[in-house]
Amino acid sequence: MKKKTAGIGAALLFLASKFKWLVVVLKLTKLSTFISMLITLGAYGLFFGWKFAVALVYLLFVHEMGHLVAARKKGIATSPAIFIPFMGAVIGMKELPKNAKDEAYIAFAGPLFGLLSFLPAIPLYFWTKDPLWGLIIGFGALLNLFNLFPVSPLDGGRIVTVLSTKIWLIGLIVLIPWMIYDGSAIMILIFIIGLSTWWARIKELYEQKQLETELAVLNEVEEVFHEVDDKSPYLSLYEPIRSELMRRHLIQKAEEFGQKEFDYNQLLYVMKKRYIPFKDDKKKLQRDEYAYRVSAYSTAKNFLRQWSLGLTYWEEDTPFNWLDKEKEKVTERLTKLQTYYLTSTKEKILWLIAYLALVGILTGFYVWGHDILESSRLLVG
Structure with missing residues (x-):
């Protein structure tokens, strides 16, 4: 009877210590969160018992609230937390971080x-000696330790x-x-998402090089325009400059692709070949640069022809404004790619220390919680 009373008292104390979290729950929880929480609670309760189910849902909820609070501090709107039975819980960001x-x-x-969510279980364990609190400590540490594995998502x-x-x-x-040893669906899913995220990052690196070449082409086209603008707006002065420049460029590209003589159709055929990632990135970049160069010069020529013949009547229709807008668009995307991952050495060191410290602390609590459960089994045995 005393043990039961102590257990109930410990549970009440545990909930009381979390009263502040109740306020957060009322403020942040949406109906979808509450419903998915109840479904998950019922699913876990059927297989593992209500005590473990309540503890697990509580641990997942506090973890997700951490993401939500941090996102709001950074001014990023999020979707409500959604619980998925036997998978965990997620929140979605409605916009990407800066x-x-x-x-x-x-x-x-x-x-x-x-x-922080399982720290109150420590004094409760020392007070009651109930291995349930050891389970919460160990599993809470393991849950968050697993999430610190360095694979996106x-x-x-x-x-x-x-x-x-x-x-x-x-x-x-x-x-x-x-993944092979575990064989669970969630591990396979994490691997697939992680692989696609890594590949998307590889494509970003390629896109950055591509945008750099596009900006160089636009600067080159702008120089040609300035030559025309300084003399006369007529197409007759522009065409020889463009033709000679393009001819030299195409011959150079043909030589780079191993062609002895310039053959426009053959050059297009060679450039449409399949490319092996990493191995043929340089050739693929040359192909994309060529395609963009042809497109940019063609667009510029059309603008210039209309402008020089008086077919456009608005200032924004001039080839110079078109170039400015195109350069602005390319520069904006390029700047974002160049600066998103930009971090100082000092910041990297601080983040590494914080990451390793959290991993170390959680590992210690996991080992301790595991030892508590092992000791309780020995005592029962």
Whole structure:
């Protein structure tokens, strides 16, 4: 009877210690969150019992609230937290973070709140000696420790973006034997999403080079326009400059692709070949540069022809304004790609220390919680 009373009292104390969280729940929880929470609670309760189900849903909820609070501090709107039975819980950001540091900040808040969520179970264990609290400590630590694995979409993968996205590849390689050994659907899903995220980052690196070449082409076209603008707007002065410039460029490209003589049709055929990623990136970049160059000069010529013949009547229809808008669009995207992952060495060191410290603390609590459960089994045995 005393043990039952102590257990009930401990549970009430545990809930009381979380009263502040109740206020947060009332403010932040949406109907979809509440309904999905009840469904998940029922699913876990059927298989593992209501005590473990309540503890697990509570741990997941606090973890997701960490992401939500951090996102709101960064001014990013989010969707409500949604619980998915036997998968976990997620919140969606309605817009991307401004940079990798903000992304890491939002990701780090989840496991950090997760650590805080099971800390009240420590004094409750010492008071009651109930192994249930040991289970909450160990499982809470394991849950958040798993999320710190450096593969996107896990929190760890988003945190290490501030260090280097190359770490994602290391994480994926380590994940392969783990996935094969575990064989669970969630591990396979994490690997597939992680692989697609890593590939998207590789494509971003290629896109950055592509935008750099596009900007160079636009600057080149602008120089030709200035030559025309300084003398006369008539097409007769523009055409020889364009023709000679394009002729030299096409002959150069033909030579780069191994053609002995300039053959326009043959050049297009060679450039339409399939390219092997990484191995043929340079040739693919040359093809894309060529295609953009032809498109840019063709558009510029059409603008100039209409402008020089008096077929356009508005200032924004001039070829010079078209160039400015095109350069602005390319520069904006290029700047975002160049600066998103830009982090100082000092910031990288601080983030690395914070990441490793959280991993170390959670590992310690996991080992301790596991030892509590093992000790209780020995005593029962």
